[in-house]
Amino acid sequence: MYAATTSVALVGGDVRPVEVQVHVGRQSDQFKLSGLPDAALREAKDRVRAAVMSSGVNFPNRTVTVNLAPAHLPKSGTDFDLPIALGVLAASREIPHPGNAVVVGELALDGSVRSGASTIGAAVLSARSGTPCLVAAGSASDVAAVPGATVHGVSTLAEAVELLRTGLSHHPPATPEPRVEAPPGADLADVRGQPLARRAIEVAAAGDHHLLLHGPPGGGKTMLARRLPGILPILSEEEAVEVALVHAAAGYRRGLSRERPFRAPHHTASRAALVGGGSGVAVPGEVSLAHRGVLFLDEMAEFPRGNLDTLRQPLEDGIVTVARRGITASFPSLFHLVAATNPCPCGYLDDRRRPCVCRPATVSRYRQRVSGPLLDRFDLVVKVDRLEAVAATGPSPEASKAVRSRVTAARQVLAGGPMAVGTAAENLLIGALETALLTARGVDRVRRVAVTIAALESAPGVAEDHVAEALALRADW
Amino acid sequence: MTAPTLIRPDVDAYPIGLRDLEDPPPVWIAGTVPALPAVAVVGTRRCTRYGLDLAEAFGGVIAGAGWTTVSGLARGIDAAAHRGCLRLSGGAVAVLGSGIDVCYPRENQPIYDEILGTGGAILSEYPPGTPPDRWRFPARNRLIAAISQAVVVVEAAATGGALITARLAAEMGRPVFVVPGDVEREMSEGCNRLIRDGAHPVLGSSDLVEELSLVLGPPASLTDTTHGIPAQGVRLSDLPDIWSLTITETLVKLGRLEVEGKVKRLGDYVVPS
Numbered sequence: 001m002y003a004a005t006t007s008v009a010l011v012g013g014d015v016r017p018v019e020v021q022v023h024v025g026r027q028s029d030q031f032k033l034s035g036l037p038d039a040a041l042r043e044a045k046d047r048v049r050a051a052v053m054s055s056g057v058n059f060p061n062r063t064v065t066v067n068l069a070p071a072h073l074p075k076s077g078t079d080f081d082l083p084i085a086l087g088v089l090a091a092s093r094e095i096p097h098p099g100n101a102v103v104v105g106e107l108a109l110d111g112s113v114r115s116g117a118s119t120i121g122a123a124v125l126s127a128r129s130g131t132p133c134l135v136a137a138g139s140a141s142d143v144a145a146v147p148g149a150t151v152h153g154v155s156t157l158a159e160a161v162e163l164l165r166t167g168l169s170h171h172p173p174a175t176p177e178p179r180v181e182a183p184p185g186a187d188l189a190d191v192r193g194q195p196l197a198r199r200a201i202e203v204a205a206a207g208d209h210h211l212l213l214h215g216p217p218g219g220g221k222t223m224l225a226r227r228l229p230g231i232l233p234i235l236s237e238e239e240a241v242e243v244a245l246v247h248a249a250a251g252y253r254r255g256l257s258r259e260r261p262f263r264a265p266h267h268t269a270s271r272a273a274l275v276g277g278g279s280g281v282a283v284p285g286e287v288s289l290a291h292r293g294v295l296f297l298d299e300m301a302e303f304p305r306g307n308l309d310t311l312r313q314p315l316e317d318g319i320v321t322v323a324r325r326g327i328t329a330s331f332p333s334l335f336h337l338v339a340a341t342n343p344c345p346c347g348y349l350d351d352r353r354r355p356c357v358c359r360p361a362t363v364s365r366y367r368q369r370v371s372g373p374l375l376d377r378f379d380l381v382v383k384v385d386r387l388e389a390v391a392a393t394g395p396s397p398e399a400s401k402a403v404r405s406r407v408t409a410a411r412q413v414l415a416g417g418p419m420a421v422g423t424a425a426e427n428l429l430i431g432a433l434e435t436a437l438l439t440a441r442g443v444d445r446v447r448r449v450a451v452t453i454a455a456l457e458s459a460p461g462v463a464e465d466h467v468a469e470a471l472a473l474r475a476d477w
Numbered sequence: 478m479t480a481p482t483l484i485r486p487d488v489d490a491y492p493i494g495l496r497d498l499e500d501p502p503p504v505w506i507a508g509t510v511p512a513l514p515a516v517a518v519v520g521t522r523r524c525t526r527y528g529l530d531l532a533e534a535f536g537g538v539i540a541g542a543g544w545t546t547v548s549g550l551a552r553g554i555d556a557a558a559h560r561g562c563l564r565l566s567g568g569a570v571a572v573l574g575s576g577i578d579v580c581y582p583r584e585n586q587p588i589y590d591e592i593l594g595t596g597g598a599i600l601s602e603y604p605p606g607t608p609p610d611r612w613r614f615p616a617r618n619r620l621i622a623a624i625s626q627a628v629v630v631v632e633a634a635a636t637g638g639a640l641i642t643a644r645l646a647a648e649m650g651r652p653v654f655v656v657p658g659d660v661e662r663e664m665s666e667g668c669n670r671l672i673r674d675g676a677h678p679v680l681g682s683s684d685l686v687e688e689l690s691l692v693l694g695p696p697a698s699l700t701d702t703t704h705g706i707p708a709q710g711v712r713l714s715d716l717p718d719i720w721s722l723t724i725t726e727t728l729v730k731l732g733r734l735e736v737e738g739k740v741k742r743l744g745d746y747v748v749p750s
Contacts, residue, residue, distance in 0.1 A: 195714075195717060195723075195724035196713065196714055196724055196728075198724075199724050199725060199728070343744075360530075383712075383713065383714065383745045385712070385714050428732075428733075428736055431736045431737075432735070432736045435736065435738055437735055437736060464733075465729045467732065468728070468729040468730070468731075468732030468733045468736070469725060469728040469729045469732055470732065471731075471732030471735055471736065472713075472727075472728035472729070472731040472732040472735070473728060475713075475742050475744075475745075
């Protein structure tokens with residue numbers, strides 16, 4: 001007796017259908033599982049048997065053979081428990097066949113269904129193939145927000161059995177939870193003073209410019225960086241799904257949050273942690289977890305230089321390919337890079353109050369830890385000073401919400417097509433090149449920033465003033 | 478680079494301080510001697526790291542105050558003093574003990590070139606091509622003493638060129654400033670002796686500027702500003718207040734001044750160029 005159910009595997013930033021084939025033979029009492037399962041998945045045999053028995057349904061006292069196809073694709077995790085259980089029951093004619101519904105869920109020994117990382121994948125596959133999906137009730141309303149998905153939630157295996165016996169089409173699908181516009185977690189209204197840095201992150205957000213903040217400890221570099229996601233426009237529905245899939249591949253359940261991710265790996269993070277790795281399965285790295293959001297490198301000069309240089313390819317291509325034994329997967333990596341660094345190892349070079357105790361040679365070695373090609377990616381380089389007591393009082397600064405609306409408007413202008421650069425503006429750039437103020441590559445960077453500044457002002461084209469400001473926002477670290 | 482020319486003492490272009498010598502010699506000059514108060518920063522070639530850092534800092538604060546530095550382009554203290562001055566404003570003055578076209582030691586060729594490239598001057602009383610013979614250096618030191626209005630000795634052993642410069646300067650009535658050092662350290666012995674003999678001890682960069690301003694008049698940085706930016710520079714973050722502009726307006730103005738070559742950025746600082 002044979003039955004097959006459909007489940008889902010997360011591969012790269014995408015989903016692949018997995019067919020769970022179940023055969024119930026004549027010999028007594030064996031359970032075999034094939035199709036490159038990992039350790040957690042191999043244990044599904046015991047969980048499924050116990051869960052079925054706890055649910056008041058008969059587990060066949062026969063040879064049960066389960067194959068997960070395509071067999072060459074490595075599969076992992078506990079989300080195949082429910083499709084295996086339903087397959088076994090369908091094959092032994094305990095329940096009607098679940099049809100082409102996409103099924104995921106981890107089983108507890110008492111028969112309750114828990115949601116795992118692939119829940120979002122089931123919803124995406126459901127939307128793509130126009131079939132319903134069956135997931136844990138706990139996250140049903142969460143993933144029901146995937147556009148086009150038909151999601152049914154079950155909290156126990158017994159409930160799933162009941163649902164299939166009465167027919168899925170007789171039950172209403174889960175409705176998405178109404179989206180609450182959450183206020184940005186970290187608000188620019190908390191940042192007093194720092195007009196230069198505030199301007200820089202607004203320009204960075206509007207034009208997707210990578211930003212380097214430098215200055216002594218305690219200046220608020222991290223505080224500023226954390227506020228970048230809050231002034232970027234919220235994710236679109238499609239983008240939110242994209243981001244959720246990447247996070248699911250790393251085992252995180254992010255839901256369909258429309259807030260942009262903010263990732264801040266520590267400087268001891270390995271290359272695999274930064275760009276992706278994993279054994280047996282491909283796991284996305286920080287560059288992909290920051291997809292459509294912000295990757296913040298605090299203490300950038302403390303990262304090993306080789307690790308920093310691995311960021312160059314994902315920065316350039318917006319996609320990173322992780323090759324692992326048995327599988328190669330590509331994850332998207334369109335992220336906004338913000339780096340912070342002290343001016344020297346002790347941090348107090350150039351500080352107004354405290355003396356720096358570093359030797360000149362130490363300082364130059366410290367700076368050389370960041371390679372030139374990586375530094376070239378930063379269109380904006382600004383100093384963040386420690387706050388003077390005077391600036392700590394005064395009127396309350398502008399909140400993220402207002403900045404976000406300007407940024408959103410500017411991004412719409414920029415999306416509208418290339419912007420004309422006026423003659424006077426172009427002459428100023430040429431002047432900067434001729435006086436050796438800028439290199440040819442520097443001119444390109446300044447021009448890009450000038451275009452963004454013009455867009456922030458909704459100007460019809462790039463004028464001289466826009467170039468002048470862009471020039472001043474570029475300084476050598 | 479303008480071709481070196483031989484300037485005779487009876488010509489207007491003759492550096493005015495040199496006329497105080499008993500026998501003002503004709504000198505070869507490449508570049509232009511800045512019309513600024515000049516301070517000599519001299520010391521041993523075999524200096525310590527501490528001496529190097531001090532000399533470079535002194536070169537910087539002297540230039541920042543709107544004066545110029547004079548030294549001998551030798552290894553060690555001399556080179557560091559030139560570097561300090563060049564880093565801030567350029568326009569340093571070097572007096573050579575060899576022919577004016579002979580850079581000795583060769584490693585200082587970049588400094589030689591930068592002095593000429595930034596509006597400074599190279600001087601020598603020897604015709605082009607003269608090799609750097611040891612016996613010429615003490616004679617060169619009398620030119621350094623004469624052309625400067627004050628002399629700062631950073632590190633000096635009990636004998637050496639820097640002491641000769643200091644003695645000649647004192648004889649011509651130029652004030653001599655000296656960095657004190659450990660009594661048992663060889664490279665401080667000359668300095669400490671000078672202090673015992675009546676030279677002014679220098680207690681740091683700002684002390685030096687203060688002492689020098691008693692001799693040379695107030696530093697230009699206190700009186701002259703370029704668009705409100707004093708010669709010693711300001712931080713970018715202070716500019717909005719100085720100019721009473723918003724941050725955006727400030728950045729626009731700064732970018733323009735940079736392209737026009739009126740100001741330049743030195744790390745976090747904006748200085749007149």
